[in-house]
Amino acid sequence: MLMGKQSWVFQNKPVIAATGVTGGPFEANGKLAADFDILHDDLWIDEDSYEKAHRVLIEEACETVLKKANLQEEDIHFFIAGDLINQITPTSFSARTNQIPYFGIFGACSTSMEGLALASFMIDHGGAKNIITGSGSHNAAAERQFRYPTEYGGQKPPTAQWTVTGAGFALVKENDGTDENCPVTVSATIGKVVDMGLTDPFNMGGAMAPAATDTILAHFKDLNLDASYYDLIVTGDLGEIGRNTSYELLTNAGVKMDKEKYQDCGLLIYKEDQPVNSGASGSGCSAAVLYGHLLNQMKKGKYKRILVVATGALLSPMSFQQGESIPCIAHAVSIEMP
Amino acid sequence: MRFVRFSAILICTGLLFGCGTKGDDTKKSELALIKTTNPSPSVLDHRTEKNVDMAEGIKEEIQNYKEIYDAAIIKGDKDILVAYKVKHMYRFQMKKIEKDLKKKLEKKYPDEKFTISSDYKIFLEAVRLQEKMKNPDFSRKEANKKLQDIIKLQQEMT
């Protein structure tokens, strides 16, 4: 149901019944290794290209979801997913494997929440009973597409971020009361594209911060809430710079919130001593952290209500070379324990 | 992982320098580029008084250059090879010094054919040749052939 200008409220409270999270070697050394279902110790995952390895990450995450939920592919009505690679081939190819009717979506690193919002909306309105949604990214595949070959010795500035190798997928289900102790989606706010004229592709956090701020403010306004309603507001992949910038923007806009409450997936996933500069990024970042770590924390009772704001930078290497600035977007989904 | 990477670098550099210093016979010629050797001029031609005098004369001429600190002179049948080292701070003007010296020598000894080089390699080969000539078995013909080789080397400048 539409509420305010750009938000949905899900009255039937769709359930996130099961999740599957896969990761690569760098994530295995990270802070949240325990929250991954499958971790690979090799970026290639026994495939002969990074893109194929990327596909495997997504496939395995989906399989894990099905296994945990005790369902077959035929029981799933739709598959809503996307990734960062040209024409989202890794996701489309895994849709070829699982043969579930498929919506391919692209929202850069905001894909995970775009998918979750759409899936929740469809289930809330009876459009489906079971949907698998999520997103993934692969460090080397993204690196070679957006920047340089992985072995190229280009120096990354301290503003750069490290693309997560990983995928996070979730089964969103009609709330029929059978799933206890499972988080539910309550509302979602769809963001608009915000462009503050930044052009440095090595400073995504700074470019995306206004989009995150815009969506959070819209969410509060549409639903008539303030920050105190949530136990945690977590952004997708703003990194250190983006987090500090958007926190200041929010403060300037009159939002009062403890900085501890305002976290970022890109800062949660890796240890401080891992060489990731400003933090993690990639569409797999918010997906893997939310569907792994954050939902586990919610089930343990650490958080009751969280707002997940996944941010995406909608650039391509070509648009950057043609001198365009970086347009950004953010989508927010509110998740609660019943 | 870090350690493996680091040791890979170490091994590579080790190999590099290992190759560079193999063979530790400390003949004079092997140190010719590091130390000032200042070899006395040699004459491959008939060791007539005139030829020896001329070689000494060239040597003196060169010693007048404050930019030059080491010189090897070989007088062959037809050619005179003059190899010298330029003090480092004057290497910027190396080409000019070379031209200048050549002009001066050709003016002083108009009948001779000079090959002048500040190249380390030419110097090294000149010293090596002088070393060989100390061996009485080393024939004059061979020496002259070697001298021609050095001159050829000097001319292929790419």
Place this chain on the structure above:
Amino acid sequence: MSSKQKKKTPEQQKYDILQKKHETKRPVLKNCLRAFLVGGIICTIGQAITYFYIYFFNFTEQTAGNPTVATMVFLAMLLTGFGVYDHIGQYGGAGSAVPVTGFSNAVVSAAIEHRTEGLVLGVGGNIFKLAGSVIVFGVFAAFVVALIKTILINWGVL
């Protein structure tokens, strides 16, 4: 840069200032020191290889440049292939990008990266993806410079 700045709306400019405050500054001094160190070491290794070729092969200072460059390119290929060069690059910045090893790294990394797309379209088509612009601008600039100089010499200006 200034023309880009003008196109920004006042709101964007205001954000730019706010964002700059949080942006981690590039440690220019530290980067320069590291670039100096890494670049210097690479050039010193190059010098060692040059002397290696002068000592043990028939190369003069002038001609030893070619095998030296080829050797450095080869070493950079090994380091790139073993996944070391990108770490050197992150540490050394321009210190490892500006020497010819960086050129080699650009060529080799593009080649091995695109191996997955096949030898002809992948490796062949992408090998100069990064280094191509260096060749294009080098050749064109050299053409212009050489043309001007040749014309000036022909006119007798130089």
Place this chain on the structure above:
Amino acid sequence: MLPMFFWAFIVGGIICVIGQLLFDVGKLTPGHTLSLMVVIGAVLDGFGLYEPLIDFAGAGATIPITSFGNSLVHGALNEAERHGIVGVLTGMFEVTSSGISAAIIFGFLGALVFKPKG
């Protein structure tokens, strides 16, 4: 000979610092920086300034990419001396060919042997 190592280190290091400043202060991409440095090398040789630098610093001047521009100009000028103005076109790669051909050959061999480590 020994001062040569010292000056190779210093001059090579300084050229790299110029590159680093173009990266960090000029905010240029590596591609822009290296292209610019090659052009600088070519122009310096046009004024006859690069050869003395090579005499002075050896590998400190021949290893940085600026020497690529220098040797391109050199090849062109040498050929132009012999064949006139057409030589500018034909002599371009005379001197530089070793670096480029080595890069191509080793790049190709590398692609056959290595896999990117990521």
